[in-house]
Each structure stands twice: as C-alpha cells, then as structure tokens.
Amino acid sequence: MVSMTLSLQKAVVKRRGKTILGPVDLDLKEAQFTIVLGPNGSGKTTLLRVLHGVERLTNGTLSLSKSNEDARQEQAYVFQSPIMLRRTVRANLAYPLELLGRPKSEIETKVQRWAHRIGLEDALERHAPRLSGGEKQKLALARALIREPEVLFLDEPCANLDGRSTREIETLLIAARAQGTRIIMTTHDMGQARRLAYDIVFMLGGRVHEQGAAAGFFDAPKTQEAGAFLNGEIVE
Amino acid sequence: MSDIWAGLEAAFWLIVTLDGDLVEITARSLHVSLSALIIASCIALPFGTWLAIRRFRYRRTAIAVLNALMGLPPVVVGLIVYLLLSRTGPLGVFGLLFTPTAMIIAQVIIITPLIASITHQAMRELWAEYHDLLISLNTSKRQRIMTLIWDGRRALLTAALAGFGRAIGEVGAIMIVGGNIDHATRVLTTAIALETGKGDFALALGLGFVLIALALAVNILIHSLSQTEQEGRW
Numbered sequence: 083m084v085s086m087t088l089s090l091q092k093a094v095v096k097r098r099g100k101t102i103l104g105p106v107d108l109d110l111k112e113a114q115f116t117i118v119l120g121p122n123g124s125g126k127t128t129l130l131r132v133l134h135g136v137e138r139l140t141n142g143t144l145s146l147s148k149s150n151e152d153a154r155q156e157q158a159y160v161f162q163s164p165i166m167l168r169r170t171v172r173a174n175l176a177y178p179l180e181l182l183g184r185p186k187s188e189i190e191t192k193v194q195r196w197a198h199r200i201g202l203e204d205a206l207e208r209h210a211p212r213l214s215g216g217e218k219q220k221l222a223l224a225r226a227l228i229r230e231p232e233v234l235f236l237d238e239p240c241a242n243l244d245g246r247s248t249r250e251i252e253t254l255l256i257a258a259r260a261q262g263t264r265i266i267m268t269t270h271d272m273g274q275a276r277r278l279a280y281d282i283v284f285m286l287g288g289r290v291h292e293q294g295a296a297a298g299f300f301d302a303p304k305t306q307e308a309g310a311f312l313n314g315e316i317v318e
Numbered sequence: 319m320s321d322i323w324a325g326l327e328a329a330f331w332l333i334v335t336l337d338g339d340l341v342e343i344t345a346r347s348l349h350v351s352l353s354a355l356i357i358a359s360c361i362a363l364p365f366g367t368w369l370a371i372r373r374f375r376y377r378r379t380a381i382a383v384l385n386a387l388m389g390l391p392p393v394v395v396g397l398i399v400y401l402l403l404s405r406t407g408p409l410g411v412f413g414l415l416f417t418p419t420a421m422i423i424a425q426v427i428i429i430t431p432l433i434a435s436i437t438h439q440a441m442r443e444l445w446a447e448y449h450d451l452l453i454s455l456n457t458s459k460r461q462r463i464m465t466l467i468w469d470g471r472r473a474l475l476t477a478a479l480a481g482f483g484r485a486i487g488e489v490g491a492i493m494i495v496g497g498n499i500d501h502a503t504r505v506l507t508t509a510i511a512l513e514t515g516k517g518d519f520a521l522a523l524g525l526g527f528v529l530i531a532l533a534l535a536v537n538i539l540i541h542s543l544s545q546t547e548q549e550g551r552w
C-alpha cells in the first residue's frame with residue numbers, strides 16, 4: 083500500500099474562544115499502530131477528528147498526500163459513541179459500499195463475511211439501534227473496516243466491552259494492521275495499549291506532551307507527567 | 319333524546335345505502351383536503367428538511383416564523399384568502415372565490431407550516447445523529463439528503479398525516495372562501511354546521527360519523543407508524 087502522509091503543523095482548534103487543541107506538530111508517516119493516551123478532556127478525540135478532517139482547524143495545517151476529500155475516502159473512523167443508521171444490521175454494513183456504488187454480489191459477500199467476523203451473522207435482519215452497546219461497537223468497527231481503509235481511526239473502541247469482546251476486536255485490528263491498514267486509536271486501557279501499540283502519542287491539556295516508540299514510552303517515559311500517568315496517578 | 323336516536327338511525331341508513339348527498343360531500347372533502355395535502359407536502363417536506371440541514375444567517379428567524387405561522391387561526395387565513403380572491407382583490411381576475419380551488423388554497427396555507435415544522439423537528443434530530451458518520455463517509459450532498467429522507471420516511475409520513483388530519487377537520491377558513499354552496503363547495507365540516515343549524519340531525523350525524531371515521535383512520539395510521547418506528551420494521 084502506498085505510504086500516506088498524515089501530519090499536522092502548528093495545528094490549533096479553538097471553540098468558543100477556548101483552545102481545546104494545540105498547538106500540535108505531529109507526523110504520523112511511519113506510524114503503524116499508534117495509540118493516543120491521555121486523561122479525559124486532554125484532546126484525544128479532537129486530535130483524531132482533526133486528522134480525519136471532520137473537525138476544522140482554527141490555525142495551522144493538516145498535510146495529506148491527497149486532497150482532503152480523496153484522503154477521507156481512504157480513511158474510516160469509529161466514533162467514541164457508535165452511530166447506528168436506523169436500519170438493519172445488514173443495511174448498516176452494506177451502506178459504505180453502497181455509497182461507492184459497488185456491485186450487489188460483492189456487497190453481499192462482504193456483508194456476510196464481516197457479520198461472521200463480529201459474530202452477528204444471526205442478527206443481520208435486526209434493527210441496529212436496538213443492539214446491545216457492545217454489539218453496536220463491533221458493528222461500527224466492521225462497518226469501518228468493510229471498505230478496507232488505508233487509515234483507521236478508533237476512538238475508544240473497547241470502552242464498555244468485556245474481556246472477550248475486547249479480544250475479538252483486538253484480533254480484528256491486528257488482522258487489519260497485517261493487511262496494511264494504519265491504525266490510530268485512543269484508549270484508557272493500559273494493558274491494551276501495551277498489547278497493540280507500535281508507538282504512543284501522549285496528550286495533556288490539548289497538546290502532544292510526549293511521543294515515541296511504545297517500548298521506550300512504557301519502560302522509560304521521558305516526562306514526569308507521562309510517568310505519573312502510567313503509574314495511575316491523576317495528571318492534570 | 320329521541321331526536322338523537324332518530325338521527326342515529328337515519329344516519330345509519332344514509333351510510334349503509336350510500337346516500338347520494340353523503341357520498342358527494344365526502345368525495346369533495348377528500349378531494350379538497352388530499353389536494354391541499356399533496357401541494358403542502360411538496361412545499362413543506364423539502365423545506366423542512368432543508369431547514370434542518372442548511373446553516374444560514376436567518377435560520378433561527380425562519381424557524382420562529384414557521385412556528386408562528388403554525389398558530390395562525392384558520393378563520394383569519396380564510397378572511398385573508400377571501401380578500402385576495404374577491405373580485406376587487408389582487409387575484410380577483412381569476413374568479414376563484416367560492417370554488418374548491420379557493421378552499422384548497424386556504425388549506426394549503428393552514429397546513430404547510432404544520433407539516434414543515436414537524437418535518438424540520440424530526441429531520442434535525444436525525445441529522446444531529448447522523449452528521450459525523452455521513453461526513454466521515456465522505457457522502458455527497460445528494461447522498462446525505464437521500465439517506466435522511468429514507469431513514470426519516472416514517473417521520474415524514476407522520477407529518478403529512480398530521481397535516482391531513484388538520485385539513486379534513488377544518489371548517490372556519492373553507493366556510494369563508496368556499497361559501498358552503500350545495501353541489502359546489504359543500505364539504506363534510508361545513509355541511510355538518512349547516513344541517514345542525516337547520517335541525518336535520520340525520521344528515522349531520524351521518525356526515526359526522528364519516529368525518530370521525532376518517533380522522534380515526536388517520537390517527538390509527540400515525541400511531542401504527544410510530545409503533546413500527548420503535549420496532550424498526552419497514
């Protein structure tokens with residue numbers, strides 16, 4: 083897969099006069115599986131939305147190897163609270179492919195495959211908004227992966243999931259990664275971060291406080307705040 | 319009391335034998351209100367959806383005006399349409415006063431704000447829910463609107479039915495602009511008013527039952543639609 087540029091220069095997001103992100107300089111060119119860590123309200127969601135191009139920058143630039151629109155076509159995003167179309171599970175899975183005008187047979191095959199992978203093959207005709215929270219999260223993930231995106235953003239995809247569902251999702255993510263999908267994900271689960279991360283972006287107060295390879299970050303964090311965060315202390 | 323019983327009995331026979339006057343008046347009621355519904359829906363459904371999606375400068379004002387128009391008293395609408403259509407009025411040359419067309423115009427004015435407002439409300443909720451996903455999936459404007467209309471179709475139908483319910487039961491405006499002329503502009507509501515005044519309870523009650531049945535059918539439809547909405551069928 084062609085390597086894809088994804089970088090921010092002096093990116094700032096202000097909302098109602100308050101700076102909620104930045105200034106941030108970030109280059110995810112070599113990133114393979116990036117985990118974004120940080121306390122609540124530190125700007126993780128905002129950072130992901132900016133990178134995906136759904137949140138407008140007040141200042142600074144987002145650099146992509148393609149135009150914004152084309153780049154988003156190759157990206158997928160799983161939101162912090164899953165958004166279900168008011169349709170069946172089947173129709174939810176098919177939707178991203180229908181938008182691209184793919185042939186019916188291809189859509190049908192992929193829908194079956196992904197429903198099977200997330201264990202919802204018997205729920206295809208159910209109304210998606212009535213699924214359980216965990217099922218919705220899995221469906222949102224499958225709907226994101228069904229286009230085989232180059233870049234996948236995940237905003238706490240395993241919040242509220244039990245151990246088994248979490249492992250199922252991690253397996254899917256590792257498989258996607260092996261297929262060449264670049265993953266950028268936030269989590270509050272340190273065990274998960276250790277299991278999955280190639281590199282870490284540690285956010286604090288709307289800024290990237292520390293960034294580096296996962297091994298180095300977990301064994302010897304460079305900043306005092308990151309160390310404290312890893313020890314489970316409250317960092318502000 | 320015996321008046322009412324006699325009236326009920328007569329009404330029953332009028333309906334069972336499909337009395338000519340009754341059928342004619344009912345058909346005209348349906349014609350006027352359904353025409354008004356179709357025209358109003360063609361304006362209100364797209365407008366309400368557009369209002370929900372588009373951000374523009376006077377959006378809040380537009381919504382406030384829309385809600386205010388919803389509260390327009392039908393009698394006043396009737397009066398205004400009367401003045402516009404009367405022979406000395408600006409649209410007098412068309413000679414529309416005291417025709418079913420005048421009644422349709424009045425009803426369109428009465429129900430368009432109602433349908434638009436319900437549509438706007440429902441579509442705004444749906445748009446807020448879907449916004450991030452549809453942007454993230456890089457949907458075109460057309461794809462967004464189609465998705466919203468398709469997934470909001472029950473809400474749109476409910477809005478239309480509410481408009482029809484209001485139109486079919488309306489009396490003030492169509493009495494003024496239609497004139498309740500026999501075999502020309504007489505509809506269910508105006509006929510009931512007239513027959514009651516004359517003391518002919520049989521026809522009044524017969525017409526009343528038909529009107530109730532129509533209103534009930536609409537309500538049952540709305541109810542079953544919102545039921546299926548929760549269960550997510552069709």
Ligand SMILES: Nc1ncnc2c1ncn2[C@@H]1O[C@H](COP(=O)(O)OP(=O)(O)OP(=O)(O)O)[C@@H](O)[C@H]1O
Nearest residue numbers: 097098102120121122123124125126127128129162
């Ligand atoms: N539209 C907005 N208007 C005003 N403030 C906002 C808006 N969106 C986000 N914020 C604020 O920006 C800050 C960063 O929010 P963000 O959602 O990025 O945090 P987060 O790191 O994802 O937190 P969490 O771990 O709780 O998900 C928060 O203080 C939040 O309240």
Ligand SMILES: [Mg+2]
Nearest residue numbers: 126127162237
């Ligand atoms: Mg967040």
